[in-house]
Amino acid sequence: MDTLKLVKAAKKGDTAAFEMLLHQEKAKLYRIALSYLKNEQDALEAIQETAFRALKHIKKLRNPTYFSTWITRIMMNYCMDECRRQQRISADDSSLQEIGEKEEKDLRLQMEEAVQQLEPKLQEIIILKYFQDLTIEQIAAAVNRPTGTIKTWLHQALKQLRQALAKEGNDHV
Amino acid sequence: MYKREEEQLMKMKQYYDQTAIPEQLDSYIHAGVQQAKKHRRRCFQTVAMGSTAAAIILLLLVSIRVSPAFANYMSQLPGMERIVAVIQGDKGLESAIDHDYIQIVGKSDTDKGITFKVDEMIADDAKIVIFYSISGDHVNPDGILEETQILDERGKEIHAMYSGMAHRDGKGRIDIDFGHEGKLPEQLSIKTRLTGQSNTTFEVNFPVNQAKFANQKETIALNETVIVEGQKLTFKELIIYPTKMALRVHYDEENTKELFAFDDLAIENEAGEAWAVIKNGVSGMEVNDTEELLYLQSNYFIKDGPLYLTFSSIRALDKDKREVVLDLENERLIKRPDDKLELYKIDKINQVAQLEFLVKRTDKFDRNHFYSVFDWQYQDHDGNTYETDGATGSHNGAEAEDMITYFSVENVGDKGPITIRIKDYPTRIKQAVKLKVR
Incomplete structure (x- = not known):
């Protein structure tokens, strides 16, 4: 069965169809969760929570074409909240903070960190564009904004990434 | 223009594309799906769940019963007038507040000039009731909360039935019903929006007073079987929580009629005072095909004296019709x-x-x-x-x-x-x- 048919069936309450859809998306969703949360157990819990939220709200998915983007956004929202929550907890417990510890980070980790420092809407654009390989038009449709806005945001995001990486580099000199 | 950054992003993606997918992934997906299914199927007769504002108002009109003496008493206490408006009709909640069984929260969040404030809460192991207020210069008077998410201390959505009501004069109430098997969260995080108020989002976090609210219940075993017009039903137990009473009923598989609902089920005391079924909110839950829990207003704070279960009319239909x-x-x-x-x-x-x-x-x-x-x-x-x-x-x-x-x-x-x-x-x-x- 193709994806559109599965989405339609899932919207009518067919949970087997919904699980099949999730199996198509699971690798990508898991990797996005891992990129945010950095450990396997948290990423697995994120998948469970995403499955729960998506099935609960599937009737709100207006356009079945965007199932993949829609569920990715549910996952990203959860991950962003989870990161903020973990920061809150670790801020409460100062012994967990590794103050002044400057280990040599490779460029990938620097980039990851820089992406996570972006404000949520810019972070979302970067993930949809480079992790999900969506075009500007597809992103515009998915987040319901004009393509011009998406281009501006993408530009802003890349600019901020460049600045963040340049700063990171200087710290190590 | 940002070639280097784009290349770096591609490398990051490639790195993640190479990470192995754990074998347990499927069982976590399945667990999430099962939770959502359970969630969707089991509760019934909630007022505001996913329905339109018109339906909510309609139901409010028919189901709010005013108790003038109570309203009068409460409105004399400073700050309590607003609760009166949203709990009228539930004797259990009235009695809880009367016994100071309430936690003052007072946490708020403001977005675009509108403030969402959690004022107080009442809770036990089976249900949480949250009282909130909305204020600001341009608040839509007909707005209701939408896309409400309620998370526990671990950031997970609470698996419960939510029901809310259209707020009146900026005061409202959210019920979070766990059925009978919930665990009182240590911390609550409420995220919500207002209908017709474009792009406002609110988030309020607060701890739950465990010492006050945890482990408050009394269970009475019944196991009484009754036969009405040849149909057999067994009342198994009555669990009395501060926010509600849960009556566990089993319907015999051999019954020729399907028993849908009781018209006038109540718990009565010797003096004839009655505690009826909860009408504004979640009023019951299916345990399985033959068993359900029915929720009544609570008399938790009245610890002594005999109690009776009474009813005289059940909506029912032949199973083959x-x-x-x-x-x-x-x-x-x-x-x-x-x-x-x-x-x-x-x-x-x-x-x-x-x-x-x-x-x-x-x-x-x-x-x-x-x-x-x-x-x-x-x-x-x-x-x-x-x-x-x-x-x-x-x-x-x-x-x-x-x-x-x-x-x-x-x-x-x-x-x-x-x-x-x-x-x-x-x-x-x-x-x-x-x-x-x-």
Whole structure:
């Protein structure tokens, strides 16, 4: 069965169809969760929570074409909240903070960190564009904004990434 | 222009594309799906869940019962006037506040000039009731909370039934019902939005007073079997929490009738004071096909004296009459339980057929009561099962005894007649029963 048919069936309450859809998306969703949360157990819990939220709200998915983007956004929202929550907890417990510890980070980790420092809407654009390989038009449709806005945001995001990486580099000199 | 950054992002993606997918991934997906299914299926008769503002107001009108003495008493306490407006009609909650069984929260979040504030809460292991207020210069008076998410201390959505009401004068209430097996969270995080208030989002976090609210319950074992008109039902236990009483009822598999709902179930004391079924919010939960929990207003704070379970009228229908068969193409009913149900009208809009049925409510119990007559599922002629997309519900018709009940289906008229199942109906078993509970 193709994806559109599965989405339609899932919207009518067919949970087997919904699980099949999730199996198509699971690798990508898991990797996005891992990129945010950095450990396997948290990423697995994120998948469970995403499955729960998506099935609960599937009737709100207006356009079945965007199932993949829609569920990715549910996952990203959860991950962003989870990161903020973990920061809150670790801020409460100062012994967990590794103050002044400057280990040599490779460029990938620097980039990851820089992406996570972006404000949520810019972070979302970067993930949809480079992790999900969506075009500007597809992103515009998915987040319901004009393509011009998406281009501006993408530009802003890349600019901020460049600045963040340049700063990171200087710290190590 | 940002070639280096883009390359770096690609490398990051490649790195993650190479990470192994854990084998347990499928079981986590399955667990999430099961939780959502359970969540969707098991509760019934909530007021505001996913329905329209009009339906909420309608239900508010019929189900708020004013207790003037209580309202008067409460309004003399500073700051308590606003709670009065949102708990009228629930004696259990009135009594909880009366016994200082309440936690002051006072946490708020402001977005675009509008403030959402959690004022107080009442909780136990089975239910949480949150009192909130909305204020600001341009608050939409008809707004209701939407897309509400309630998370626990681990950031997970709480698996419970939520119900809310349209707030009046900026005061409202959210009920979080765990059924009977919940665990009181240590911390709550409420995220919500207001309808008609573009892009406002609110988030409020606060701890739950465990010392006050945890482990507050009394369980009374009953195991009393009653036979009414040949139908056998067993009251297994009564669990009394501060926010509600849960009565566990088992219906015998051999019964020839399906028992839908009690009209006048109550717990009474010696003096004849009665605690009725909860009408504004979640009023029960299916445990399985033959067992359910019915929720009554609580008398937790009245610890002494005998209690009785009473009822005299149950809505019920022969099991073999529960199917309604409808010819969508020719717009006529092929099968129905009796002449209390008529097809009123069908609106076909694109692929959707909005069905309206007229139900004759001839019994006095039905006046000013609304219930959904149909299940959420229907089948086409080939046996394919569908789930209704729109809301199901009921409102008054032209005559006092008329109730219009509606149900929307996909327009599958070309696939032969469709079958809908009845889950509530105005035919009755009448027999007065009184059982000693305590």
